[in-house]
Amino acid sequence: MAEGILKQILDYSNRANPYPLYEELRKTPVFHDGTGPYVISTYHDIQSLLHDPRLSSDAHNLTATAGDPLADDEGGGGGEEAALPPSFLKLDPPEHDRLRRMTNRPFGPPHSPHRIDGMRGDLHGIVSGLIDNLGDPGRIDLVDQFAYPFPVTMICRLLGVPREDEPRFHSWADTIAAGLDPDPDADPAERLRVTHDARMELGMYLAGLIEERRKNPQDDMLSELAAGHGQDDTMSTMELLSTSALLLIAGHETTVNLITNGMLTLLRHPDVLADLRENPELAVPLVEELLRYEPPVQLLPQRTPLVDIEVRGVTIPKGSSMWLVLASGNRDPDRFENPDRFDPYRKDIQHLGLGSGIHSCFGAPLARLEAQLALSELARRLENPRLIEDPPPYRQNAVLRGPRHLEITCDGIRP
Amino acid sequence: MPDGSLDRLKREGRIVVVGASLAGLRAAETLRDKGFEGTLTMIGDEPYEPYDRPPLSKQVLLGKATAEHTALPRRREIDAEWRLGVPASGLDMAARRVKLADGDEVPYDRLMIATGVRARPWPNEAEAELDGVFVLRTRDDGAGLARRLDAGPKRVLVIGAGFTGSEIASACRERGLEVTVAERGDAPLVGALGGVIGAVAAEMHRENGVDLRTGVMVTRLEGGATGRVRAAHFSDGTTLECDVVVVSLGAQRNTEWLAGSGLGAGPRGIACDAGCRAFDVRGIVTDDVFVAGDVARSPHPLFGYQFLSLEHWGNAVAQAETAAHNMLSESSDRRPHIWVPAFWSSQFGVNIKSVGVPSMGTEIMITQGSRAERRFTGVYGYQGRVIGAVTFDNCRWLQFYEQQIEATAPFPPPFPTVDRRADGQRPIPADFPDPSVPTHGPTITLSGYSPADRRMTFTPAGH
Ligand SMILES: Cc1cc2nc3c(=O)[nH]c(=O)nc-3n(C[C@H](O)[C@H](O)[C@H](O)COP(=O)(O)OP(=O)(O)OC[C@H]3O[C@@H](n4cnc5c(N)ncnc54)[C@H](O)[C@@H]3O)c2cc1C
Numbered sequence: 035m036a037e038g039i040l041k042q043i044l045d046y047s048n049r050a051n052p053y054p055l056y057e058e059l060r061k062t063p064v065f066h067d068g069t070g071p072y073v074i075s076t077y078h079d080i081q082s083l084l085h086d087p088r089l090s091s092d093a094h095n096l097t098a099t100a101g102d103p104l105a106d107d108e109g110g111g112g113g114e115e116a117a118l119p120p121s122f123l124k125l126d127p128p129e130h131d132r133l134r135r136m137t138n139r140p141f142g143p144p145h146s147p148h149r150i151d152g153m154r155g156d157l158h159g160i161v162s163g164l165i166d167n168l169g170d171p172g173r174i175d176l177v178d179q180f181a182y183p184f185p186v187t188m189i190c191r192l193l194g195v196p197r198e199d200e201p202r203f204h205s206w207a208d209t210i211a212a213g214l215d216p217d218p219d220a221d222p223a224e225r226l227r228v229t230h231d232a233r234m235e236l237g238m239y240l241a242g243l244i245e246e247r248r249k250n251p252q253d254d255m256l257s258e259l260a261a262g263h264g265q266d267d268t269m270s271t272m273e274l275l276s277t278s279a280l281l282l283i284a285g286h287e288t289t290v291n292l293i294t295n296g297m298l299t300l301l302r303h304p305d306v307l308a309d310l311r312e313n314p315e316l317a318v319p320l321v322e323e324l325l326r327y328e329p330p331v332q333l334l335p336q337r338t339p340l341v342d343i344e345v346r347g348v349t350i351p352k353g354s355s356m357w358l359v360l361a362s363g364n365r366d367p368d369r370f371e372n373p374d375r376f377d378p379y380r381k382d383i384q385h386l387g388l389g390s391g392i393h394s395c396f397g398a399p400l401a402r403l404e405a406q407l408a409l410s411e412l413a414r415r416l417e418n419p420r421l422i423e424d425p426p427p428y429r430q431n432a433v434l435r436g437p438r439h440l441e442i443t444c445d446g447i448r449p
Numbered sequence: 450m451p452d453g454s455l456d457r458l459k460r461e462g463r464i465v466v467v468g469a470s471l472a473g474l475r476a477a478e479t480l481r482d483k484g485f486e487g488t489l490t491m492i493g494d495e496p497y498e499p500y501d502r503p504p505l506s507k508q509v510l511l512g513k514a515t516a517e518h519t520a521l522p523r524r525r526e527i528d529a530e531w532r533l534g535v536p537a538s539g540l541d542m543a544a545r546r547v548k549l550a551d552g553d554e555v556p557y558d559r560l561m562i563a564t565g566v567r568a569r570p571w572p573n574e575a576e577a578e579l580d581g582v583f584v585l586r587t588r589d590d591g592a593g594l595a596r597r598l599d600a601g602p603k604r605v606l607v608i609g610a611g612f613t614g615s616e617i618a619s620a621c622r623e624r625g626l627e628v629t630v631a632e633r634g635d636a637p638l639v640g641a642l643g644g645v646i647g648a649v650a651a652e653m654h655r656e657n658g659v660d661l662r663t664g665v666m667v668t669r670l671e672g673g674a675t676g677r678v679r680a681a682h683f684s685d686g687t688t689l690e691c692d693v694v695v696v697s698l699g700a701q702r703n704t705e706w707l708a709g710s711g712l713g714a715g716p717r718g719i720a721c722d723a724g725c726r727a728f729d730v731r732g733i734v735t736d737d738v739f740v741a742g743d744v745a746r747s748p749h750p751l752f753g754y755q756f757l758s759l760e761h762w763g764n765a766v767a768q769a770e771t772a773a774h775n776m777l778s779e780s781s782d783r784r785p786h787i788w789v790p791a792f793w794s795s796q797f798g799v800n801i802k803s804v805g806v807p808s809m810g811t812e813i814m815i816t817q818g819s820r821a822e823r824r825f826t827g828v829y830g831y832q833g834r835v836i837g838a839v840t841f842d843n844c845r846w847l848q849f850y851e852q853q854i855e856a857t858a859p860f861p862p863p864f865p866t867v868d869r870r871a872d873g874q875r876p877i878p879a880d881f882p883d884p885s886v887p888t889h890g891p892t893i894t895l896s897g898y899s900p901a902d903r904r905m906t907f908t909p910a911g912h
Contacts, residue, residue: 085848087817087826087866127817127868131824144798341864392845 040070044103044432050425052332052435053374056362064348069101071335071355072348075362077369077386079345083358084391089337091393092126096338097353104335104357104433118237119272121280123393124336130392136269137277140258142399150399153192157404160187161411171447173422176440180412181293185404189285192400193278194254195243203282206236210279211287211434237275240282244274255281281397289401291330291436293408296321298440299328299376300409301421306378310413317406320378324405325364325387327376332361332435334389360386361435419444458558459777462487465547465555466529467537468563468703469493471501471762472742472769476561477527479773489529490555492547494536497588503762505591506613507795510620512599516592537564540710542729545737558737559776562707562719562727563769565743566700566760571608576670581678582694585613597693598624605629606681606691608667610637612794612892614697615650619796622657629660629689631667631681634882641792641892642803642839644880645813646827649820649841653797670694700760702744712738717894718746718758723785725772739776741768746894750787751855752806752836758894761792789851792892793844799823802844805837805854808881808893814861815873818843826850829879830860 042048043055056075059065065073074080083089122133139145164180174180186204190197213229244260251257256278262268269277300307310316337356342349350356363386365373370382388395395401412419422441429438464480466473469491477489493499500519508514532549539548546554568584571577581602583594598605598621605621607614610632621628634640636647637654654661666684673679681689707714712735713728714720719740720728725747727738740747742765746758771786778784794801810829818825818841826846829837835858838850853862861876 082848082852085846087846087849087868088864090867128822128824131868340867343864394845 038067039065040067040073040103046428046430049428049430049432049435052361052432053365056359056365059359059362060366064345064350066348066350067101071102071104071357072345072350073357073359074345075359075366077363077366080358080360080363080386081390083337083345083356084386084389084393086343088340088343089356090126090340091124091130091336093120093124093336093338095340095353096355102335102355104355118233118276118279121276123280127392133269133273133277134392134396136262136267137259137281137396139263140255141396150403153188153400154403154407156191157188157407158411160184161407165411165415165447168447171417171444174442174444176297176412176442177290177294177437178439181290181297181408181440184293184408185289185401186286188400188404189282192255192285193281194247194252194256195240195282199239203236203239204286206232206239207283207286210236210283211431233279236279236282240275240278241271244271244278284397285400287434288330288397289404291434292321292324292401292405294437294440295328295330296324296405296409297412297442298421298424298426298437299324300413301419301442302424303376306376307413307419310410314410314414316378317410319380319383320409321402321405322383322385323376323378323380326370326383326385327364329361329364329385329387330434330436331387331389331395332433333357333359334393335433360389415448416442417445417448455777455779458487459484460486462558463490463556464488464559464561464776465490465492465557466561466563467492467547468565468742468744469495469531469533470499470563470565470742471521472563472565472765473561474499474521474527474769475524475766476563476741476769476773477529478524479770480777481525481527483774483777485777487558489527490532490557491527491529492532492535492537492549492555494534494550495587496534498531498533500588502586505588506585506616507620509591509595510598510617511623512595516588516595519588519591536706538706540707540712542711542735542738560738561769561772561776562738562740562744563742563765564703564706565765566702568696569698569701571670571694571696571698573670576672576678577696579670579672579678579694580676581692582670582696584696585617586700594693594695598626602626602691602693604689604691605693605695606631606667606689607695607697608681609697609699610634610650610654610661610663611640611697611699612638612792612796614695615654615796616794617695617697618654618659619657622659622797627660629662629691630654631665631683632661632663633666635663637661637663639880639882640808642807642827643810643813643829644882645820645877646839647880649823653799653823657797700743702758704744717756718744720756721745721747723747723750723787724775724783725768725786726775739772741765741772747786750785751789751857752809752895755809755895757790757806759790759792760892761790763791764788789854790893791847791851800842800844801839802847803837803839804847804851805829805835806893806895807837807839807879809836809895810879810881812860812876813879814876815870816862816866817846817868817870817873819870819872825873828853828860828862830876833860834858835860835862 043052059075063076122130141149168174168179209232247257247260335357339350339352341352367373388398419442422443426437426440466477499521501521504514504519509516536550537547538550546556548554568586604627607618607630610630615637618628618630637650639647667681668684669682670678671680678694702718704714711729713730721740722734725739725741726734727740728734743760746756748754749757767788768786771784775783789804791804807829809831812830813827816826816828824842826843827839835853840847
């Protein structure tokens with residue numbers, strides 16, 4: 035097994051196509067280079083570990099992070115006082131279940147079964163408006179002009195965060211997301227400080243909004259979360275802040291990649307693009323296949339066993355850091371036929387792109403709908419779109435992977 | 450069959466499926482998927498195309514779906530000849546013909562039996578005939594009961610607090626109807642999940658305003674002058690006024706039509722091997738008669754080769770797929786049906802799921818969550834190994850416990866888990882009732898041992 039493969043995966047020069055590295059990685063399904071994390075890369079192992087109650091998502095249970103380039107300590111054992119308590123993403127039950135349940139109340143079934151579907155009109159309006167304003171069809175940056183502003187506008191509307199404030203929270207969100215990225219040249223202490231500051235500032239900003247909503251409730255999620263429902267079922271102010279920060283950041287940093295990766299993939303598969311233009315309902319299986327083929331979250335770096343566990347005969351000691359490489363599991367030939375083929379007509383697409391188990395993506399219903407609408411509208415309205423640069427420049431981040439820009443050209447924009 | 454007869458079967462053979470419901474339909478689809486091009490005949494005694502039963506005690510009773518709109522989604526075209534509304538009345542194994550009640554006979558090269566079960570009726574026939582007395586198994590049952598609930602009865606009595614009875618009670622409460630549940634055992638669900646979990650279920654009933662009466666039997670139903678049910682009498686001497694009664698006492702297997710056929714079919718179902726091939730009365734496996742779904746009874750290596758009868762939706766699908774596969778395969782390509790039993794229910798707003806065979810368990814340990822919050826995982830142990838698990842609103846962990854069952858992992862689980870609470874540190878007796886005291890019918894029946902075991906006897910109907 036190639037030493038240093040983790041380094042290669044994190045190395046920016048491999049960002050555009052990490053898949054051959056994952057293939058290499060799968061040859062050692064439980065990979066450990068002696069100091070770093072235990073890396074799990076095959077579909078069935080990941081799938082079963084995501085349902086394994088002996089694995090914790092709580093950083094307090096991590097003991098050995100030495101050598102793990104992705105270990106961060108949001109709310110973890112780090113010496114510094116965390117700016118906000120950890121979000122439910124980084125908690126175990128029962129706290130996780132309680133917070134996630136309360137957050138779900140204004141978002142999805144059973145209490146709010148129509149919230150997402152009721153946003154269809156809004157979503158459509160935003161998509162149309164953005165496409166109307168793309169400007170010169172000869173040169174479009176699909177990230178800056180479409181894939182980024184769309185989900186951001188949407189998450190702002192859903193939460194009730196003023197869209198005009200975007201420039202402010204954009205930089206905090208970027209900084210926090212970058213905290214997930216192992217930049218080998220950065221000074222870890224400095225990075226931690228910067229991330230904490232950003233979380234603190236974002237928290238203070240959200241606290242102001244929530245205060246305002248307590249006085250003046252609106253029809254948005256912040257208002258409903260702030261209102262709570264009875265004694266046991268109310269979030270503390272700090273919980274409320276970290277939950278809304280989580281939603282805002284996750285709503286920012288993932289769907290943008292799903293849409294951009296999607297358009298990039300379609301431009302590389304013009305036959306599928308043409309098919310989508312004719313059959314917008316293809317968007318549904320297409321987005322599922324995208325989540326398999328180019329998942330926006332490539333790996334989950336935040337798991338640790340509560341006890342020594344055995345995976346494929348390898349003992350993973352209690353407290354070790356584990357990475358579950360979702361994007362690799364999604365290309366596992368033991369699970370998917372022709373895994374490296376992009377095939378939206380596949381019947382069997384039970385992918386790991388949105389995770390699985392109790393931490394499976396909370397925003398999935400919204401993300402799916404956003405990507406379906408965005409891609410089918412782009413396919414319908416852009417006339418003969420082509421890539422200007424392939425591969426496009428990627429964002430630094432290896433975990434939240436996606437193009438930084440996607441420059442395309444087309445012959446015109448249909449009404 | 451290297452002589453090419455398998456190819457001939459695939460090209461121009463005749464396959465007959467008796468029982469045109471879930472298992473029958475999925476078997477038919479699988480046959481076509483595997484390239485079967487011959488004639489396919491679907492025989493069903495109900496006049497409807499295959500429909501789904503689980504919604505009948507859930508969405509349909511809540512008025513969220515109508516019984517007419519529960520048709521099963523089709524996976525593919527099956528291009529079959531449908532003989533609906535006519536029961537099969539007999540089987541001539543030697544001549545390979547299925548007899549129909551209308552006098553017709555249908556020849557086959559391979560037969561698939563998926564006749565399922567029917568609701569156990571109220572034992573007193575005259576009382577069962579009273580207007581307002583229902584069972585719930587078919588689409589017609591569901592439509593009739595939903596209509597009667599729409600009319601706003603003053604009080605509904607549910608007899609039997611198994612899964613179906615509990616779901617019916619839950620639907621009534623959600624509609625704001627007064628409901629009494631009478632259960633012979635000590636708690637709801639006790640036959641399937643034991644007393645420890647039954648106690649949680651009992652709390653759920655009571656907190657949701659069900660008048661739950663346990664440890665009692667209904668002895669008599671009483672009709673009024675117009676032939677409508679008006680009261681029920683209980684073994685404790687009390688009387689209850691009620692205008693709707695739902696009899697929910699479990700199920701009986703639809704095997705009577707096979708009496709005298711020579712097939713190993715009886716009140717416990719049709720015995721088959723793990724490859725879904727039916728046994729004849731001599732205990733010899735047949736080569737052309739296959740069984741799947743609620744009516745089947747097959748040995749399971751994970752559970753001591755006990756013969757399991759499962760009334761589980763997922764089992765019907767998986768077993769039908771396996772049966773269909775084996776029907777068209779050389780013996781070396783046949784697959785065993787060793788599905789780990791899995792079941793779900795939803796009642797009083799709680800999602801209940803189980804895997805394995807909880808009713809074999811002697812002990813239970815609450816490994817995650819808490820019973821008081823009604824959000825927990827209970828793991829069942831049998832002779833030092835994990836044999837089953839149940840979750841209340843906690844199903845995302847279930848896959849792990851399923852793997853523990855498959856791996857015959859030790860019980861009690863020796864490791865810590867997330868969400869372990871103080872009361873989950875130690876196993877306690879699972880508290881299943883003495884099997885000689887009947888509750889409502891269980892959803893899993895265990896009977897006999899492997900074919901090698903002398904104690905196994907086949908009891909054809911009518912003997
Ligand atoms: C109200 C209700 C709720 C349920 N809820 C759940 C649930 O939540 N979860 C779960 O896992 N399972 C549930 N089940 C069980 C599930 O529906 C069954 O396991 C499944 O239907 C079994 O399918 P089957 O095809 O084997 O049998 P069936 O669905 O019983 O079909 C057998 C068919 O054969 C027909 N038939 C019988 N005799 C003959 C004959 N001689 N000739 C021709 N046709 C004949 C029958 O009329 C019937 O149409 C529920 C069942 C009911 C009734």
